[in-house]
Amino acid sequence: SKIFWPGDILPKLLPKTRVFLFEYNSQVAGSGAVNLSINDHADSLLDCCRAARSSSNYPIIFICHSLGGLVVKQALVRATIRSPSDPGMKNIKLRTYGLIFFGTPHRGGNGVNVGEVVEKVVKTFAGGGSNSLLQSLKKGGQLSVNAQDNFRSLIEDFRYISIIEGRPKPGVGIVVPRESGTLGADMRRETVISINADHSKMCKFDSDAGIFTPIKHYLVQMASRAVQESFIGLRSSIDLGSSSNLGPANVDQ
Numbered sequence: 001s002k003i004f005w006p007g008d009i010l011p012k013l014l015p016k017t018r019v020f021l022f023e024y025n026s027q028v029a030g031s032g033a034v035n036l037s038i039n040d041h042a043d044s045l046l047d048c049c050r051a052a053r054s055s056s057n058y059p060i061i062f063i064c065h066s067l068g069g070l071v072v073k074q075a076l077v078r079a080t081i082r083s084p085s086d087p088g089m090k091n092i093k094l095r096t097y098g099l100i101f102f103g104t105p106h107r108g109g110n111g112v113n114v115g116e117v118v119e120k121v122v123k124t125f126a127g128g129g130s131n132s133l134l135q136s137l138k139k140g141g142q143l144s145v146n147a148q149d150n151f152r153s154l155i156e157d158f159r160y161i162s163i164i165e166g167r168p169k170p171g172v173g174i175v176v177p178r179e180s181g182t183l184g185a186d187m188r189r190e191t192v193i194s195i196n197a198d199h200s201k202m203c204k205f206d207s208d209a210g211i212f213t214p215i216k217h218y219l220v221q222m223a224s225r226a227v228q229e230s231f232i233g234l235r236s237s238i239d240l241g242s243s244s245n246l247g248p249a250n251v252d253q
Contacts, residue, residue, distance in 0.1 A: 193214050
């Protein structure tokens with residue numbers, strides 16, 4: 001991509017928003033390879049959020065691509081567990097308003113379980129390599145059905161935009177199918193957008209037009225409502241039948 005849209009486009013769309021980038025190392029070979037688990041990355045994300053926010057009460061929206069969405073979901077599970085004894089973790093959990101997923105494998109479908117979908121993602125990016133993170137994401141690993149169920153208990157706490165790949169990746173095909181790339185939440189809580197891009201290119205944009213247009217619309221809408229609900233004290237009592245809904249649940253492009 002010619003531009004880095006979180007740094008080049010988002011500040012123009014949402015000028016009062018602070019944008020942070022969290023990079024986790026999933027490299028499986030070479031001098032940069034690491035051997036950290038999904039929980040290690042989740043805890044690192046939480047610690048970075050706490051350091052950046054201090055005592056801030058401003059709402060949080062996480063934007064995630066592929067397996068990064070699983071790291072964020074695990075981080076919110078762990079923040080919930082740590083909340084009773086850690087005010088910083090409680091702040092992150094309570095102030096998280098929305099999650100935007102680009103091609104994150106949440107569940108199975110069409111006879112394929114979620115572990116098999118995740119394993120396809122791992123193979124797409126890692127080839128034949130492996131480390132603790134990737135092993136934990138594979139079938140039967142740490143983020144299998146039990147871990148998905150842990151987040152499901154929190155699903156009513158947030159709003160979602162799930163973006164689905166509409167074009168096969170050359171030599172691979174569709175990496176995360178629609179059935180896997182959606183949470184299956186109430187359609188008034190989860191907006192689903194299909195875009196004409198493959199799994200690797202679906203989060204790379206050269207401008208704020210084209211395939212980014214519907215994403216831009218719902219992202220700005222989510223951010224605006226996050227601020228509104230935060231400041232008028234409606235965060236803990238969202239009425240799914242009210243005007244705070246994100247709008248149409250499915251957008252195909």
